[in-house]
Amino acid sequence: MPIIQNSELRRALAERVRYYNELGIYDFYQRERPEPFAASPGEAEQTLFVSQTELREEMSPRKAAVVVKNAGEDVVQVLTSRPEQAVSDPIAALKLIREDLGDCTRCKLHKQGRKQIVFGVGNPRAELMFVGEGPGADEDAQGEPFVGRAGQLLNNMIKAMGLRREEIYIANVVKCRPPGNRTPERDECETCSPFLMRQIAVIKPKVIVALGAVSAKNLLAINAPMSELRGRFYDFMPSGARSSDSSWQGSKLAVTYHPAFLLRDPRQKGEAWKDLQMVMAYLGLKPPKKEESEPSS
Numbered sequence: 250m251p252i253i254q255n256s257e258l259r260r261a262l263a264e265r266v267r268y269y270n271e272l273g274i275y276d277f278y279q280r281e282r283p284e285p286f287a288a289s290p291g292e293a294e295q296t297l298f299v300s301q302t303e304l305r306e307e308m309s310p311r312k313a314a315v316v317v318k319n320a321g322e323d324v325v326q327v328l329t330s331r332p333e334q335a336v337s338d339p340i341a342a343l344k345l346i347r348e349d350l351g352d353c354t355r356c357k358l359h360k361q362g363r364k365q366i367v368f369g370v371g372n373p374r375a376e377l378m379f380v381g382e383g384p385g386a387d388e389d390a391q392g393e394p395f396v397g398r399a400g401q402l403l404n405n406m407i408k409a410m411g412l413r414r415e416e417i418y419i420a421n422v423v424k425c426r427p428p429g430n431r432t433p434e435r436d437e438c439e440t441c442s443p444f445l446m447r448q449i450a451v452i453k454p455k456v457i458v459a460l461g462a463v464s465a466k467n468l469l470a471i472n473a474p475m476s477e478l479r480g481r482f483y484d485f486m487p488s489g490a491r492s493s494d495s496s497w498q499g500s501k502l503a504v505t506y507h508p509a510f511l512l513r514d515p516r517q518k519g520e521a522w523k524d525l526q527m528v529m530a531y532l533g534l535k536p537p538k539k540e541e542s543e544p545s546s
């Protein structure tokens with residue numbers, strides 16, 4: 250494979266990849282270069298390919314970059330190894346992601362009053378995963394997602410599905426509490442969500458339930474009202490997982506109301522229950538006999 254000869258360019262490229270890694274971004278795609286700019290196929294390749302050895306020389310071993318060509322899609326895909334990909338045990342893999350996150354200061358939420366990072370909780374092999382938008386005051390204090398009043402309602406929803414909280418995995422789009430429980434801003438979501446994507450790629454749930462519009466819009470990259478987002482399954486593959494794991498074809502993603510919204514407007518519980526019943530049908534779950542009605546608050 251041809252090598253970039255310009256050492257400054259090589260260093261700059263490695264630096265840029267390292268920067269994106271720090272943000273939790275590991276996969277990059279380069280548009281095909283228009284033919285007129287390539288004097289020869291060799292020249293074109295020389296600008297597009299960097300040997301694995303070359304980039305590894307420039308970068309730390311843990312974040313070494315590999316550049317491969319996906320012939321089918323005719324794009325150049327830059328893959329950097331994620332530490333968790335080196336282990337098969339999801340518990341260890343999640344631990345590595347948490348270590349990689351560290352005492353994160355990647356977005357401004359780190360300096361806006363958070364007590365601690367709320368990473369996620371539950372079964373690392375869960376078939377079902379709930380994703381909210383961000384920690385509130387109770388979650389910030391306890392370091393666990395969905396532990397306040399909204400968490401109690403989520404627990405009831407989980408129970409009504411015939412499951413226990415320990416059987417599922419719960420996380421948020423952002424891992425630090427936005428001040429005053431405001432909605433997390435776009436840059437905060439974009440900076441933090443790659444870590445959520447990595448958690449999903451490790452857990453490989455059959456179904457993800459996005460709780461609320463912020464979660465749904467961030468996971469699906471669709472800007473639509475809840476009325477349009479709900480009531481169907483989406484095929485979901487976290488960024489980076491497709492290229493690294495051929496054994497998993499992704500999750501089904503459903504959207505329902507955030508429990509905090511249901512506390513404010515209990516009339517919508519019936520609608521949320523319909524969403525959960527759709528998930529239950531897909532997972533082959535039956536509600537416990539006494540819980541066949543919609544979840545209580």
Ligand code: SF4
Nearest residue numbers: 353356359424425441
């Ligand atoms: S919200 Fe996420 S990206 Fe921002 S500081 Fe917290 S852990 Fe880091």
